[in-house]
Amino acid sequence: MFQTSRPRIQLLPPALCNQIAAGEVIERPASAVKELVENSIDAEARSITVELEDGGRQLIRITDDGIGMVPEDAELALQRHATSKIRTVEDLSAILTLGFRGEALPSIASVSKMTLTTQPKDALVGTRIEVDGGRIVSIREAAAAPGTCIEIRNLFFNTPARLKFLKQVPTELRRVQASLQQLALVNHDIHIKLIHGGTKRFDVPPNLELGDRLLAILGRETYDSLFPLPSLPTVAGCTIRGYFGAPSLHSRGNASQFTFVNGRFVKDRTISAAISTAYRELMHKGQTPVVGLMLEVPPAFVDVNVHPTKIEVRFQDNDVIFRTVFRALREGLAKAPWTGQSPQTPTRKATWSFDVPTDEDEPTTTDPTEDLRTVDTPVQRKLAGLYNNESAPDWVTRLMQTARATDDSAPDGPTVTLPARLRDVGPPGEAYFSRLVYIGQFAKSYLIANDGGGLVIIDQHAAHERITFERLKSSWRHRTPEAQQLLFPVQLELDALRAAIVEEFHAFFEEVGFDIEPFGHNTFAIKAVPGILSGAKTDRVLRDAIDDLSNSDRSTRLEEAKESVLSRMACHGSVRAGDHLTPDEAYALFTQMDTIDFRGHCPHGRPVYFKLPIEELEKRFDRR
Numbered sequence: 001m002f003q004t005s006r007p008r009i010q011l012l013p014p015a016l017c018n019q020i021a022a023g024e025v026i027e028r029p030a031s032a033v034k035e036l037v038e039n040s041i042d043a044e045a046r047s048i049t050v051e052l053e054d055g056g057r058q059l060i061r062i063t064d065d066g067i068g069m070v071p072e073d074a075e076l077a078l079q080r081h082a083t084s085k086i087r088t089v090e091d092l093s094a095i096l097t098l099g100f101r102g103e104a105l106p107s108i109a110s111v112s113k114m115t116l117t118t119q120p121k122d123a124l125v126g127t128r129i130e131v132d133g134g135r136i137v138s139i140r141e142a143a144a145a146p147g148t149c150i151e152i153r154n155l156f157f158n159t160p161a162r163l164k165f166l167k168q169v170p171t172e173l174r175r176v177q178a179s180l181q182q183l184a185l186v187n188h189d190i191h192i193k194l195i196h197g198g199t200k201r202f203d204v205p206p207n208l209e210l211g212d213r214l215l216a217i218l219g220r221e222t223y224d225s226l227f228p229l230p231s232l233p234t235v236a237g238c239t240i241r242g243y244f245g246a247p248s249l250h251s252r253g254n255a256s257q258f259t260f261v262n263g264r265f266v267k268d269r270t271i272s273a274a275i276s277t278a279y280r281e282l283m284h285k286g287q288t289p290v291v292g293l294m295l296e297v298p299p300a301f302v303d304v305n306v307h308p309t310k311i312e313v314r315f316q317d318n319d320v321i322f323r324t325v326f327r328a329l330r331e332g333l334a335k336a337p338w339t340g341q342s343p344q345t346p347t348r349k350a351t352w353s354f355d356v357p358t359d360e361d362e363p364t365t366t367d368p369t370e371d372l373r374t375v376d377t378p379v380q381r382k383l384a385g386l387y388n389n390e391s392a393p394d395w396v397t398r399l400m401q402t403a404r405a406t407d408d409s410a411p412d413g414p415t416v417t418l419p420a421r422l423r424d425v426g427p428p429g430e431a432y433f434s435r436l437v438y439i440g441q442f443a444k445s446y447l448i449a450n451d452g453g454g455l456v457i458i459d460q461h462a463a464h465e466r467i468t469f470e471r472l473k474s475s476w477r478h479r480t481p482e483a484q485q486l487l488f489p490v491q492l493e494l495d496a497l498r499a500a501i502v503e504e505f506h507a508f509f510e511e512v513g514f515d516i517e518p519f520g521h522n523t524f525a526i527k528a529v530p531g532i533l534s535g536a537k538t539d540r541v542l543r544d545a546i547d548d549l550s551n552s553d554r555s556t557r558l559e560e561a562k563e564s565v566l567s568r569m570a571c572h573g574s575v576r577a578g579d580h581l582t583p584d585e586a587y588a589l590f591t592q593m594d595t596i597d598f599r600g601h602c603p604h605g606r607p608v609y610f611k612l613p614i615e616e617l618e619k620r621f622d623r624r
């Protein structure tokens with residue numbers, strides 16, 4: 001039983017306080033390295049060397065050429081809450097350094113055997129302090145180089161619980177490397193080196209441009225699929241710059257998301273949400289894109305004093321951050337700068353086999369030279385939309401004529417041979433698909449073309465679906481639906497629940513181009529449909545849309561639910577695998593591809609095309 005009349009509370013001794021703090025700040029060698037390198041960066045070092053033995057268990061040594069410390073400071077630095085970086089409460093809302101809590105050195109010192117050697121630039125002699133489990137053992141003058149060297153031996157020797165949780169050497173080493181990568185990406189004017197067991201693992205020379213750093217750190221293959229973000233006007237003092245990866249460049253988990261706020265690597269839910277929303281329809285679930293984003297915000301806009309490891313921050317206004325990140329990525333992605341540039345990664349791993357479809361092709365009655373607009377098959381009605389907006393550019397018509405003239409021998413064959421060097425028509429990337437030379441259709445599903453540098457294989461359904469989706473979305477967004485009156489209204493009989501959905505979303509259907517009139521008893525008459533969907537089965541399109549709307553759970557944003565309905569509609573309104581396409585139709589599809597955004601992927605995130613470069617072909621035939 002307690003004796004309640006006696007005081008029971010006491011202040012903990014400093015050594016124990018430090019060990020408790022170490023529990024939060026120093027989880028493993030990588031966190032010690034992060035804190036110490038951050039200190040070197042704050043000390044204006046130009047060069048930082050990290051040496052490890054045994055994944056950091058035996059030894060971590062960080063040497064910098066920064067401003068160093070005078071003897072008094074060196075001793076003080078080892079005490080808790082001792083910092084040169086802030087002085088007043090006000091300073092806390094304008095932090096420009098990486099550190100400010102004055103916790104790292106005492107925390108690390110309390111769970112290791114530490115030697116700190118330091119000398120300011122203009123001093124003739126330096127200071128060496130030895131600490132054992134937080135207890136200062138000796139303070140001496142020492143001959144040293146300008147800068148600071150911190151040596152940590154036997155990390156966690158006095159905290160067995162922590163020691164037990166350390167992983168194998170390669171795992172700890174990988175974590176250290178990951179932390180250093182993050183620091184090196186944003187501090188691109190500092191030379192950072194990592195040596196493990198005498199072997200150099202990481203060496204990024206100082207280079208001034210962010211792009212160079214990305215190349216040095218992520219490697220050529222990744223770098224080639226990265227593109228600079230467009231520069232957008234500042235929102236509430238927040239700006240963003242950086243690079244974003246093509247959707248083909250994805251990984252699992254978010255190890256390849258390098259996001260920085262005012263030069264600090266952070267993990268932030270708002271930023272991550274903005275990234276995944278921007279890539280939503282370009283990637284499968286569980287895949288994450290590669291991005292390097294540098295946000296600059298007014299110091300008062302962000303609170304960095306949220307978590308001991310300073311990896312989380314809190315923004316004054318999450319919406320501003322979301323919009324800044326989302327818009328920049330969306331704008332960059334919309335231009336799909338990777339189309340027509342470097343080959344996509346899957347190319348290298350693709351297995352190249354021509355599977356002939358097993359079910360016998362039904363004989364086709366379509367004459368490829370026939371004028372599409374006068375014929376009325378379901379495919380042609382679906383594709384007719386491609387011709388409505390604008391006729392093919394002059395040069396396409398010209399090429400088509402050349403093609404027919406040089407290809408008389410094969411009147412209904414899909415082969416078109418063109419002598420023209422299409423790649424010379426203009427800058428690449430701008431008009432990519434419309435400059436392709438069509439070779440033919442394969443398996444009634446894929447359009448094979450030549451881009452001058454290789455074979456391009458396009459998934460006809462995915463391509464058309466993206467076009468239809470972008471058109472539907474844009475006419476809905478801009479409230480310019482192209483409604484097409486139906487000669488005979490379609491009758492739609494629903495149950496009460498679905499009828500209620502139609503009524504609830506009546507305005508939305510109208511905005512897209514449907515004219516739906518109530519007919520009583522949960523029945524509706526469809527009098528007009530969006531022109532672009534005139535080839536689809538009206539009642540199927542609507543029934544699916546209604547089901548999607550009723551299933552969209554309340555947490556998804558309404559806007560998103562509507563977009564997903566549009567993507568479903570687009571699927572109904574697009575040519576399918578198995579539909580025969582004439583060269584005219586294929587060219588019309590190519591031309592339209594260039595007029596829309598996000599052309600590299602279908603609305604469900606599947607790629608629309610891939611390229612087999614000529615070099616790859618030559619390799620396969622042992623010509624290289």
Ligand SMILES: Nc1ncnc2c1ncn2[C@@H]1O[C@H](COP(=O)(O)OP(=O)(O)O)[C@@H](O)[C@H]1O
Pocket residue numbers: 035039040043064066067068069077082083084085098099100101102103104105106147148
């Ligand atoms: N490599 C270094 N070079 C110069 N000064 C350093 C270095 N590392 C630490 N210091 C000094 O020691 C102080 C305490 O460091 P630390 O415990 O990491 O706290 P914080 O970085 O939050 O200030 C720093 O404020 C800084 O003045």
Ligand SMILES: [Mg+2]
Pocket residue numbers: 035038039098099100102104105
């Ligand atoms: Mg620090």
